[in-house]
Amino acid sequence: MASTWDLSILIDSLQRDLQARIDPQSCVMVGIYTGGVWIARELHRRLGVAAPLGELDISFYRDDFSRVGLHPEVKASRIPFSVDGSHLILVDDVLYTGRTIRAALNEIFDYGRPDRITLAVLVDRGLRELPICADVAALRLRSNPSDYIKLRGPNPLSLEFLPGGELAPA
Amino acid sequence: MMPWRMGEGDPQRDAEGRLRNLLAIEGLREGEILEILDSAESFLGIGERTVKKIPILRGRTLVNLFYENSTRTRSTFELAAKRLSADVLNIAVASSSASKGESLLDTVDNLLAMQVDGFILRHPEAGAAHLLARHLGERAWVVNAGDGQHAHPTQALLDVFTIRHLLGPISERVVVILGDILHSRVARALIHALSILGCPQIRVVGPRTLVPPELQGLGVHVFHELEPALTGANVVYALRMQRERMDSQRLPSLEEYHRRFGLTAARLRLAEDNAVVLHPGPMNRGVELSAEVADGPQAIILEQVTHGLALRMAVLARLAGGNP
Numbered sequence: 353m354a355s356t357w358d359l360s361i362l363i364d365s366l367q368r369d370l371q372a373r374i375d376p377q378s379c380v381m382v383g384i385y386t387g388g389v390w391i392a393r394e395l396h397r398r399l400g401v402a403a404p405l406g407e408l409d410i411s412f413y414r415d416d417f418s419r420v421g422l423h424p425e426v427k428a429s430r431i432p433f434s435v436d437g438s439h440l441i442l443v444d445d446v447l448y449t450g451r452t453i454r455a456a457l458n459e460i461f462d463y464g465r466p467d468r469i470t471l472a473v474l475v476d477r478g479l480r481e482l483p484i485c486a487d488v489a490a491l492r493l494r495s496n497p498s499d500y501i502k503l504r505g506p507n508p509l510s511l512e513f514l515p516g517g518e519l520a521p522a
Numbered sequence: 523m524m525p526w527r528m529g530e531g532d533p534q535r536d537a538e539g540r541l542r543n544l545l546a547i548e549g550l551r552e553g554e555i556l557e558i559l560d561s562a563e564s565f566l567g568i569g570e571r572t573v574k575k576i577p578i579l580r581g582r583t584l585v586n587l588f589y590e591n592s593t594r595t596r597s598t599f600e601l602a603a604k605r606l607s608a609d610v611l612n613i614a615v616a617s618s619s620a621s622k623g624e625s626l627l628d629t630v631d632n633l634l635a636m637q638v639d640g641f642i643l644r645h646p647e648a649g650a651a652h653l654l655a656r657h658l659g660e661r662a663w664v665v666n667a668g669d670g671q672h673a674h675p676t677q678a679l680l681d682v683f684t685i686r687h688l689l690g691p692i693s694e695r696v697v698v699i700l701g702d703i704l705h706s707r708v709a710r711a712l713i714h715a716l717s718i719l720g721c722p723q724i725r726v727v728g729p730r731t732l733v734p735p736e737l738q739g740l741g742v743h744v745f746h747e748l749e750p751a752l753t754g755a756n757v758v759y760a761l762r763m764q765r766e767r768m769d770s771q772r773l774p775s776l777e778e779y780h781r782r783f784g785l786t787a788a789r790l791r792l793a794e795d796n797a798v799v800l801h802p803g804p805m806n807r808g809v810e811l812s813a814e815v816a817d818g819p820q821a822i823i824l825e826q827v828t829h830g831l832a833l834r835m836a837v838l839a840r841l842a843g844g845n846p
Contacts, residue, residue, distance in 0.1 A: 409564070411564075412564075412568075412576040412577070412578050413576065413577060413578075414578075417578045417843050418843060421840070421843040422561055422578070422836075422839045422840055422843050423561075425560055426560075426561060426564040427564065428563070428564045428566070428567035429567065430567075458577070459576075462571065462572075462573040462575065462576070463571060463572065463573065464572065
């Protein structure tokens with residue numbers, strides 16, 4: 353059975369946690385395609401971040417390229433500001449193995465050297481395969497690999513959860 | 523006529539029918555071309571960054587094997603491979619030996635012994651890339667970077683990429699190809715690529731001696747006067763006049779050619795207002811194009827070079843990374 357969460361409450365919570373950590377006049381924000389960009393657009397607007405929003409497609413930095421090849425519909429990454437010396441807020445929808453974030457960090461460093469990167473995710477579902485953690489997460493779950501958790505959007509945004517195992521809010 | 527059809531199977535594809543080598547435009551599916559063009563769009567952005575490099579071909583070794591000099595093609599393939607983080611070996615071979623077929627495969631066997639992953643081959647003989655693809659089998663892949671007067675598929679792909687990038691879908695554009703159609707592998711590949719992508723009107727124009735009459739049968743509109751061919755055109759593609767052919771009986775002189783078929787600003791005004799002018803380079807100023815057109819706002823010849831780099835990145839990534 354599918355269950356859904358009220359996304360506005362989750363985004364409210366991300367907004368509150370980030371407000372305490374950032375200076376909207378000096379920080380920059382980057383969303384990861386596709387779901388991370390949807391969440392980042394909302395946060396960018398609500399927090400009043402002065403610099404335009406950056407968008408990252410990490411396909412060229414994936415560690416499974418030699419197995420799965422190139423997806424033809426890779427979006428171009430757009431980072432319309434200098435990341436050198438910045439406090440960069442990296443936004444994604446679901447944090448899972450950590451491989452997407454690893455790829456995103458590599459790509460960000462090809463644009464420059466931020467002073468600090470803060471990772472904000474809508475859902476942290478555990479099951480990490482790399483030593484990466486979110487600074488801010490609206491929802492932390494203990495999930496099973498067979499669970500299906502996906503953000504759908506952009507209008508409206510909804511979080512789909514199809515349990516293949518036990519659900520336990522942490 | 524088509525030597526690669528004589529063997530078994532299609533050397534452009536693996537046993538599962540996936541694109542394994544890029545040898546010619548003929549035989550490519552519309553969907554495959556569109557996928558390559560789409561990924562080239564995303565590679566275009568890499569060139570605008572400070573760090574113009576992405577890691578997807580890290581650890582792969584590619585060989586630029588050139589039996590003919592071609593600075594632009596060789597250097598864009600080299601840069602494309604390097605921007606994908608591949609290691610590139612550049613080999614320029616003087617092709618004076620009478621037994622080129624043998625020496626090509628000998629050279630390749632030595633390179634295979636160095637564990638290379640792919641070849642970019644430029645060779646004066648038609649069919650050389652197909653021969654190499656058959657020889658390699660599963661061991662490495664090949665991109666044909668020009669074989670005699672036969673094929674040069676990445677040139678045609680970068681040309682349709684450039685047209686689509688600047689003007690939108692090919693299926694809504696009238697394209698004029700101007701010049702020595704008969705000897706041009708660029709023209710042949712471009713006509714194939716345009717038809718696969720559904721170009722509604724392909725026109726060729728040039729002296730009777732340089733336009734093969736059988737093109738008419740392929741749905742291509744043949745003209746021998748420039749002015750009517752240009753009327754209503756969205757794209758004018760001027761081919762390079764090869765001076766080495768001018769001593770033949772086919773054309774009196776380059777001056778005479780320019781007088782009748784040179785693209786001047788006055789003639790270009792017959793085309794649509796936003797029409798673009800392409801040329802595969804290197805250009806003979808004052809022959810194919812007047813200086814005014816070559817340096818004018820409608821000429822997108824340098825964009826073709828930039829786009830050629832992104833398009834070649836897309837082709838290398840596609841062949842080296844397996845298929846999606």
